[in-house]
Amino acid sequence: MSTNIRYASPNDGINIWDHRKDWLCNSINFMDIDVLGAQEVIDRQLNDMSNRLPKYKFVGIGRNGGKEGEYCPIFYKKEKYILLESNTFWLSKTPEKVNSKGWDAALPRIVTYVKLRDKQSGSVFYFFNTHFDHKGKMARLKSAELLTKKARQIAGKHPYFITGDFNLTPSSQPYKILTTSNTDGYFYDTYMNTDQLYGPDYTFNGFKIEPDSNKERIDYIFYRGNITILKHHVLDGQRGSKFISDHFPIIVNAVIN
Numbered sequence: 001m002s003t004n005i006r007y008a009s010p011n012d013g014i015n016i017w018d019h020r021k022d023w024l025c026n027s028i029n030f031m032d033i034d035v036l037g038a039q040e041v042i043d044r045q046l047n048d049m050s051n052r053l054p055k056y057k058f059v060g061i062g063r064n065g066g067k068e069g070e071y072c073p074i075f076y077k078k079e080k081y082i083l084l085e086s087n088t089f090w091l092s093k094t095p096e097k098v099n100s101k102g103w104d105a106a107l108p109r110i111v112t113y114v115k116l117r118d119k120q121s122g123s124v125f126y127f128f129n130t131h132f133d134h135k136g137k138m139a140r141l142k143s144a145e146l147l148t149k150k151a152r153q154i155a156g157k158h159p160y161f162i163t164g165d166f167n168l169t170p171s172s173q174p175y176k177i178l179t180t181s182n183t184d185g186y187f188y189d190t191y192m193n194t195d196q197l198y199g200p201d202y203t204f205n206g207f208k209i210e211p212d213s214n215k216e217r218i219d220y221i222f223y224r225g226n227i228t229i230l231k232h233h234v235l236d237g238q239r240g241s242k243f244i245s246d247h248f249p250i251i252v253n254a255v256i257n
Helices: 017-031 043-052 137-155 173-179
Strands: 002-004 035-039 056-059 074-077 081-090 110-118 124-131 160-165 219-224 227-234 250-256
Touching: 002 160, 002 219, 017 043, 035 124, 035 160, 043 056, 056 081, 074 081, 074 110, 074 124, 110 137, 124 137, 137 160, 137 173, 137 219, 219 227, 219 250
Parallel strands: 002 035, 124 160
Antiparallel strands: 035 074, 056 074, 081 110, 110 124, 160 219, 227 250
């Protein structure tokens, strides 16, 4: 699952975080999600989610270091998986430097990842989670190049998933870098690799009952390795004028072969 939960802004009216947190966490528990990548999560929200998701452990740090700034946390079922490795790097020219901002980005941006082993099957995989910059065009381009390179280096021979709010449409150049076969370490888009597609064909709603006419996907779950994608579901989290977030969550059913 990938979900931009929308940071806890006091200016969101009926869609403030305190009105949405139970809805989101109840949905995660009900759907029995195995691994979840979330974006725009501040420390208070992380605590709210952790308290409401007792079957899960999480990994992550704030993009400004420690508990400061937004996290890209990863939640995983603690009874199903063993955590073998975890870390965070920054989408910048100095990926190991905490709080580093890349290129023309408005804000520091991070990638958090885990290496997990399935206790039952023994299969090992990596799971990366990120949030690309919303303003910097060069930052998104260079972030795509860096992410494909780093994911390949880190995961090695193991299969991996990449979740996130990429702030990219499928027609954009950074998306092509992420998914084009002549790019080293390119990814596959889960949406394009199954005929079992459910829910809206866009992910950003902006808390609008009638979203903008240029509705497109900007949130994705990518993958690489010997993985079969069974279903792709954009969760239509809307009840009248109330929303689960300003982005619809994405759920993918997949099998690691």
